[in-house]
Amino acid sequence: MIIKKAKIRGRDGLFDIKIENGMIVEVAPHIAARGDEAIDVDGRLVMPTFIDMHFHLDSVLTIGEPRFNQSGTLLEGIEIWSEYKKKLTIEDIVNRSRKALMLMVSYGTTRIRTHADVTEKNLTTLKGLLEVKRLFKDLVDIQITAFPQDGILTELENIELLEKAIELGADNVGMIPHLEYTREDGVKSIEIAFEIAKKYDRDIDGHVDETDDEQSRFLEVVAAKTIKEGYMGRVTAGHTTAMHSYNDAYADKLYRILRKAEITIVPNPLINIHLQGRYDRYPKRRGLTRIKELLMNGVNVALGHDCIMDPWYPLGRGDMMQVLFMAVHVAQMMGYNELIRSFDLITVNAAKALRIESMYGVDKGKKADLVVLDAFNEIEALAYLKRPLYVIKNGMIVSERNIEEVKVVDPVSRKPAVLDERVLK
Numbered sequence: 230m231i232i233k234k235a236k237i238r239g240r241d242g243l244f245d246i247k248i249e250n251g252m253i254v255e256v257a258p259h260i261a262a263r264g265d266e267a268i269d270v271d272g273r274l275v276m277p278t279f280i281d282m283h284f285h286l287d288s289v290l291t292i293g294e295p296r297f298n299q300s301g302t303l304l305e306g307i308e309i310w311s312e313y314k315k316k317l318t319i320e321d322i323v324n325r326s327r328k329a330l331m332l333m334v335s336y337g338t339t340r341i342r343t344h345a346d347v348t349e350k351n352l353t354t355l356k357g358l359l360e361v362k363r364l365f366k367d368l369v370d371i372q373i374t375a376f377p378q379d380g381i382l383t384e385l386e387n388i389e390l391l392e393k394a395i396e397l398g399a400d401n402v403g404m405i406p407h408l409e410y411t412r413e414d415g416v417k418s419i420e421i422a423f424e425i426a427k428k429y430d431r432d433i434d435g436h437v438d439e440t441d442d443e444q445s446r447f448l449e450v451v452a453a454k455t456i457k458e459g460y461m462g463r464v465t466a467g468h469t470t471a472m473h474s475y476n477d478a479y480a481d482k483l484y485r486i487l488r489k490a491e492i493t494i495v496p497n498p499l500i501n502i503h504l505q506g507r508y509d510r511y512p513k514r515r516g517l518t519r520i521k522e523l524l525m526n527g528v529n530v531a532l533g534h535d536c537i538m539d540p541w542y543p544l545g546r547g548d549m550m551q552v553l554f555m556a557v558h559v560a561q562m563m564g565y566n567e568l569i570r571s572f573d574l575i576t577v578n579a580a581k582a583l584r585i586e587s588m589y590g591v592d593k594g595k596k597a598d599l600v601v602l603d604a605f606n607e608i609e610a611l612a613y614l615k616r617p618l619y620v621i622k623n624g625m626i627v628s629e630r631n632i633e634e635v636k637v638v639d640p641v642s643r644k645p646a647v648l649d650e651r652v653l654k
């Protein structure tokens with residue numbers, strides 16, 4: 230297969246991309262091709278497929294079961310989920326995940342890190358997601374994090390369940406220190422997560438400081454532990470919304486140790502902006518971690534979608550560009566260069582966190598996991614949020630749609646005319 234006339238981020242001019250056996254074998258201004266093997270994308274933007282660094286497949290698409298979240302709060306979401314969890318089956322997880330993954334692929338995501346709640350004694354969520362990972366491996370690369378939703382130290386068996394989940398095949402060790410009963414337990418839970426991670430040689434992927442409480446400071450403990458254990462580059466911290474409320478002097482100290490620890494911060498803008506700031510009267514805090522400042526201070530940041538139509542988030546369509554759209558607004562990253570660079574948050578920064586940079590990108594020798602956007606530049610891509618034209622995984626087209634033609638009455642000629650959406654030259 231050859232993709233003709235592709236616009237590649239950060240490069241001037243248009244390129245042809247030749248794909249063989251699931252790999253990109255050549256990128257050049259012109260590559261000869263037979264008609265049946267070429268896709269002419271006519272200057273559209275081609276990127277490596279998007280990566281979703283934080284997702285909950287086990288609860289996906291359960292909205293309204295057994296009831297709707299009426300308050301829209303995190304805590305009501307946890308209550309509804311604990312009711313749903315009781316009747317969870319592997320088949321149910323597989324069916325819902327199948328639908329959700331197809332949606333996500335249609336929007337250009339082919340790599341996902343999902344959490345599996347491992348505080349249920351029978352570990353059904355984990356077993357279900359291991360099955361999902363196996364069944365859908367040709368469509369999506371899935372990593373599973375063993376996630377102690379209710380805390381590691383809140384119940385005696387939870388440590389054992391966390392370790393058992395890793396033995397059963399979970400990829401990463403999770404934690405949720407801010408939800409433990411005390412600060413001391415929170416610190417201890419981080420130590421336990423590291424112990425298990427080291428024992429089984431796994432990465433760490435925590436929910437950290439997902440609260441508006443400015444006293445919640447577990448991220449510094451995670452960073453210090455990472456440095457002491459020599460775990461640099463192997464730890465991600467999700468949410469870290471408390472950072473929004475820290476004072477600047479403390480935040481500044483934090484940037485330095487995060488950089489040293491090579492921790493990746495994973496904000497989930499759709500969910501953070503929906504669930505945080507709920508205890509505030511006006512003015513209300515945004516409750517999103519400091520994406521712009523973290524990046525400016527050399528800390529790696531990659532985004533997660535977190536939820537789609539579940540007890541915590543009633544909307545979402547599996548579109549990482551929609552996640553990015555929210556991020557650039559709330560973090561006020563709308564300068565021209567910031568918008569152009571913002572796509573790093575759903576592509577290369579995530580690849581760095583997953584340590585797959587050597588195979589990720591639009592270049593010779595990289596994996597042919599590519600998305601052809603229905604846009605000619607980053608600005609129009611984010612402005613219009615259209616579904617991609619093609620999504621390619623391992624060199625195979627796994628999602629495609631026709632270019633749509635929209636006709637609108639032209640106010641000058643008073644006749645229907647094809648809508649021209651191009652703005653930037």
Ligand SMILES: [Zn+2]
Pocket residue numbers: 283284285344436467535
């Ligand atoms: Zn989460």
